[in-house]
Amino acid sequence: MTRQIRLALRAYGVGGPGQHSLWKDPRVPKNASIDIDWYIAQAKAAEHAKFDALFIVDSQFIDATYPPHYLNRLEPLTLLSAVAVHTRHIGLVGTLSSTYNSPFNVARRFASLDHISRGRAGWNVVTSFDTGTSRNYGLDEHLDYATRYGRALEHVTVVRGLWDSYEDDAFPADVARDVFLDPAKLHPLHHEGEHFKVAGPLNISRSPQGQPVIFQAGVSEEGRNLAAHVAEGIYAPGGTLESTRDYYADIKRRTAALGRDPDHILIFLGAQPVIAGTDAEAHRLSREIFDADNDFPRKLAAFGRAFGAYDFSQHDLDAPFPDVAAHAERSGRTRGTEIVRRAREDGLTLRETVLAFTEYRPSPFTGDPRTVADTIESWFGAGAFDGLNLGFRTHEDLDRFIADVVPLLQARGRFRTEYESDTLRGNLGLPVPQNRWTRAEALR
Amino acid sequence: MTRQIRLALRAYGVGGPGQHSLWKDPRVPKNASIDIDWYIAQAKAAEHAKFDALFIVDSQFIDATYPPHYLNRLEPLTLLSAVAVHTRHIGLVGTLSSTYNSPFNVARRFASLDHISRGRAGWNVVTSFDTGTSRNYGLDEHLDYATRYGRALEHVTVVRGLWDSYEDDAFPADVARDVFLDPAKLHPLHHEGEHFKVAGPLNISRSPQGQPVIFQAGVSEEGRNLAAHVAEGIYAPGGTLESTRDYYADIKRRTAALGRDPDHILIFLGAQPVIAGTDAEAHRLSREIFDADNDFPRKLAAFGRAFGAYDFSQHDLDAPFPDVAAHAERSGRTRGTEIVRRAREDGLTLRETVLAFTEYRPSPFTGDPRTVADTIESWFGAGAFDGLNLGFRTHEDLDRFIADVVPLLQARGRFRTEYESDTLRGNLGLPVPQNRWTRAEALR
Ligand SMILES: Cc1cc2nc3c(=O)[nH]c(=O)nc-3n(C[C@H](O)[C@H](O)[C@H](O)COP(=O)(O)O)c2cc1C
Ligand SMILES: Cc1cc2nc3c(=O)[nH]c(=O)nc-3n(C[C@H](O)[C@H](O)[C@H](O)COP(=O)(O)O)c2cc1C
Numbered sequence: 001m002t003r004q005i006r007l008a009l010r011a012y013g014v015g016g017p018g019q020h021s022l023w024k025d026p027r028v029p030k031n032a033s034i035d036i037d038w039y040i041a042q043a044k045a046a047e048h049a050k051f052d053a054l055f056i057v058d059s060q061f062i063d064a065t066y067p068p069h070y071l072n073r074l075e076p077l078t079l080l081s082a083v084a085v086h087t088r089h090i091g092l093v094g095t096l097s098s099t100y101n102s103p104f105n106v107a108r109r110f111a112s113l114d115h116i117s118r119g120r121a122g123w124n125v126v127t128s129f130d131t132g133t134s135r136n137y138g139l140d141e142h143l144d145y146a147t148r149y150g151r152a153l154e155h156v157t158v159v160r161g162l163w164d165s166y167e168d169d170a171f172p173a174d175v176a177r178d179v180f181l182d183p184a185k186l187h188p189l190h191h192e193g194e195h196f197k198v199a200g201p202l203n204i205s206r207s208p209q210g211q212p213v214i215f216q217a218g219v220s221e222e223g224r225n226l227a228a229h230v231a232e233g234i235y236a237p238g239g240t241l242e243s244t245r246d247y248y249a250d251i252k253r254r255t256a257a258l259g260r261d262p263d264h265i266l267i268f269l270g271a272q273p274v275i276a277g278t279d280a281e282a283h284r285l286s287r288e289i290f291d292a293d294n295d296f297p298r299k300l301a302a303f304g305r306a307f308g309a310y311d312f313s314q315h316d317l318d319a320p321f322p323d324v325a326a327h328a329e330r331s332g333r334t335r336g337t338e339i340v341r342r343a344r345e346d347g348l349t350l351r352e353t354v355l356a357f358t359e360y361r362p363s364p365f366t367g368d369p370r371t372v373a374d375t376i377e378s379w380f381g382a383g384a385f386d387g388l389n390l391g392f393r394t395h396e397d398l399d400r401f402i403a404d405v406v407p408l409l410q411a412r413g414r415f416r417t418e419y420e421s422d423t424l425r426g427n428l429g430l431p432v433p434q435n436r437w438t439r440a441e442a443l444r
Numbered sequence: 445m446t447r448q449i450r451l452a453l454r455a456y457g458v459g460g461p462g463q464h465s466l467w468k469d470p471r472v473p474k475n476a477s478i479d480i481d482w483y484i485a486q487a488k489a490a491e492h493a494k495f496d497a498l499f500i501v502d503s504q505f506i507d508a509t510y511p512p513h514y515l516n517r518l519e520p521l522t523l524l525s526a527v528a529v530h531t532r533h534i535g536l537v538g539t540l541s542s543t544y545n546s547p548f549n550v551a552r553r554f555a556s557l558d559h560i561s562r563g564r565a566g567w568n569v570v571t572s573f574d575t576g577t578s579r580n581y582g583l584d585e586h587l588d589y590a591t592r593y594g595r596a597l598e599h600v601t602v603v604r605g606l607w608d609s610y611e612d613d614a615f616p617a618d619v620a621r622d623v624f625l626d627p628a629k630l631h632p633l634h635h636e637g638e639h640f641k642v643a644g645p646l647n648i649s650r651s652p653q654g655q656p657v658i659f660q661a662g663v664s665e666e667g668r669n670l671a672a673h674v675a676e677g678i679y680a681p682g683g684t685l686e687s688t689r690d691y692y693a694d695i696k697r698r699t700a701a702l703g704r705d706p707d708h709i710l711i712f713l714g715a716q717p718v719i720a721g722t723d724a725e726a727h728r729l730s731r732e733i734f735d736a737d738n739d740f741p742r743k744l745a746a747f748g749r750a751f752g753a754y755d756f757s758q759h760d761l762d763a764p765f766p767d768v769a770a771h772a773e774r775s776g777r778t779r780g781t782e783i784v785r786r787a788r789e790d791g792l793t794l795r796e797t798v799l800a801f802t803e804y805r806p807s808p809f810t811g812d813p814r815t816v817a818d819t820i821e822s823w824f825g826a827g828a829f830d831g832l833n834l835g836f837r838t839h840e841d842l843d844r845f846i847a848d849v850v851p852l853l854q855a856r857g858r859f860r861t862e863y864e865s866d867t868l869r870g871n872l873g874l875p876v877p878q879n880r881w882t883r884a885e886a887l888r
Contacts, residue, residue: 036560063645105549112522136642136644137546173474180515186506186508197582
């Protein structure tokens with residue numbers, strides 16, 4: 001069979017990154033980001049088109065300068081649980097930070113979603129980009145990289161251990177023998193690590209998926225290693241064909257080097273297609289979208305978020321780019337470090353740096369439906385991704401992609417026409433992890 | 445208008461407290477406690493009958509000796525969110541411990557549920573009974589009473605502060621003026637207290653209820669004071685007419701003494717009606733139910749839970765009751781202390797103590813439908829409760845209560861025939877809390 005492209009729908013409500021003014025579009029419901037009916041409708045449309053998953057990003061810190069979709073949002077697990085009972089096949093992936101949450105709580109909530117959805121839950125593990133988050137959880141300073149990623153790995157390990165608390169056949173519920181639970185099949189965890197101490201067992205049984213699917217997002221060295229160790233899916237940032245291929249190859253290599261099957265880590269590239277009747281029209285539209293948000297003060301605030309909501313407006317715009325490397329180190333090192341390096345090498349002012357890093361760069365998936373399908377297919381063929389994590393500006397744009405692009409991918413044998421399974425694992429071709437207590441001792 | 449009785453449905457899945465062997469009943473689905481369809485069906489039946497709320501209890505610690513409904517349970521917020529989108533009027537109250545959760549997280553999750561349900565969320569604040577819970581959250585020892593209840597009060601205060609982050613009209617979304625958010629109407633909290641430090645603001649707007657409704661469960665001196673300060677509903681344990689009236693009067697007095705309107709704290713008494721065609725039949729059934737679980741080793745384990753899952757089987761059953769007061773002090777002081785005192789005063793052995801505290805005591809709401817309705821009405825009239833928090837053994841028992849008892853209460857003008865409102869507050873007659881930032885300064 002031809003290798004298939006995976007599709008996830010990233011649903012934001014009122015416009016994703018860089019779409020600060022999308023709320024003004026008359027087609028966008030102003031309260032979409034907190035309107036569960038809006039999410040259910042998106043999920044149903046995506047499910048009708050056989051998408052693999054609905055993908056919900058998250059954040060836990062705002063101030064008034066944040067873009068609309070951050071300001072007023074539903075908590076991902078409550079959101080997805082409501083969507084679960086109005087859908088039957090689509091996967092439900094929720095972002096949740098390992099930095100400011102307890103493993104026991106996280107394990108419970110995703111296991112619960114996995115039962116409610118009958119095997120469609122996924123956890124996108126992030127370590128929190130917004131440094132301000134720490135102040136909502138009692139800490140003055142955001143944890144540094146090493147601690148955040150150290151916690152993340154241990155966190156996922158504990159959560160997976162908790163998910164295996166019950167063996168699959170722990171509840172015979174056998175009236176004749178008067179046995180509801182077979183106590184030998186309930187296992188405490190007794191985890192004691194650097195960051196967590198968790199006795200277990202978890203108070204919920206395994207679901208049809210065995211364990212929810214683990215996703216990851218974060219591109220630093222530490223982020224990639226975390227992915228190679230534990231991720232089964234990755235939400236990767238878009239880029240050029242070259243940069244995304246490099247990233248793809250790097251992840252697969254790291255994963256294989258750890259003895260894992262590289263086909264069991266699927267890379268979903270973030271993408272915002274811009275589709276119109278002709279290529280020229282699509283590029284005009286793309287430029288229009290950019291211009292609508294081409295507002296310098298707003299860019300400056302967005303720029304500051306790569307440095308932990310750093311307030312750049314305190315600096316002279318026309319003086320050399322200030323020394324903010326330490327701020328990048330706490331928040332998003334990868335992008336921040338690149339910005340600092342280039343500003344220094346090219347001797348840029350603050351204004352020039354902001355402009356250089358926010359210049360117009362159209363999505364590679366811009367064009368008429370055929371061009372978009374062609375580009376998706378050629379990037380896929382070139383090894384840039386296993387799937388796309390698609391964001392759309394409006395429900396109409398999603399519908400257009402479904403009506404005009406999906407059938408082309410299907411006709412070429414690149415996208416499913418029917419779900420293979422009722423579980424997210426099943427549809428992604430990922431194995432059901434065997435419970436650690438039933439594996440041969442040597443493999444544990 | 446005649447004063448109305450409130451009704452909540454406490455849904456367990458596979459049998460509530462003292463119903464260890466209910467799973468053997470052929471009418472009880474063995475996996476009901478993790479089957480979302482079971483909860484949705486219960487909620488719809490209760491909504492059809494105009495119940496005020498679905499009430500979900502919780503726990504975060506188990507071992508193999510725990511009764512079935514503890515062993516395998518959905519997490520309350522994911523559960524209720526799924527129920528929310530299949531119901532329209534019934535309130536959705538979830539239990540969540542203030543002892544091992546962060547206020548920011550709790551505030552988000554309930555606010556999210558409140559939006560998803562369009563104003564029907566309630567939070568039942570507990571401090572965790574099971575001492576083992578601490579070991580699932582990194583602590584060797586369960587926090588003591590003073591700390592747990594000190595945290596609880598501060599926790600609720602912070603959560604309420606976070607729920608007020610946005611004023612009601614913070615999002616004009618005015619295209620002409622290019623204003624999505626009015627930044628003056630977004631308020632950080634800057635809380636710094638003994639137990640929590642939370643900067644805020646919360647990243648979700650106020651819902652139709654203003655704030656989810658606060659419930660509380662816990663009967664010690666500290667628990668009553670917490671309730672008097674912050675609760676709008678209480679889940680109170682059942683008892684004799686005398687003991688429940690005393691409790692009721694005590695709570696109303698404490699609440700009034702703090703300057704609050706005692707009508708704005710509604711006491712829901714836990715009750716498990718046993719209904720049959722005649723009173724005699726109902727009492728026979730009640731005795732049968734007791735006998736089915738009249739198993740000494742099981743009783744001993746259940747007994748130990750009042751002392752923090754203390755293992756009494758290590759003691760000689762026929763020696764004097766051991767000195768376990770310190771264990772009660774960490775877990776459920778009220779009952780534990782009474783047990784210790786009586787065992788000492790009456791010179792009881794361990795076996796005698798267990799038997800004395802687990803002897804047959806039928807529910808006061810046992811009888812034919814008329815007797816049950818009469819008792820409900822007379823206890824209500826005598827000031828024992830504002831509402832009942834009803835547990836049933838099976839869906840059939842719920843249906844019977846709805847078919848045979850509810851109409852009697854309605855005919856007497858004691859229970860609604862239509863919902864008054866679409867929100868839980870509206871149906872409970874509780875006021876919508878005005879946002880603290882729009883109240884006159886003096887009242888904040
Ligand atoms: C494509 C992508 C999506 C992300 N989505 C989220 C998110 O939804 N919420 C969040 O808190 N962090 C998110 N992150 C942030 C990461 O978790 C991480 O904290 C941050 O990127 C810094 O780590 P890094 O340098 O490894 O990328 C995302 C990162 C990437 C690359
Ligand atoms: C009627 C009632 C119901 C309760 N429900 C729960 C519950 O669902 N989960 C929980 O962790 N604790 C529950 N509790 C325990 C209390 O939160 C509290 O920790 C315990 O009762 C000890 O405090 P107290 O002496 O004030 O009652 C409940 C208590 C009562 C009285």
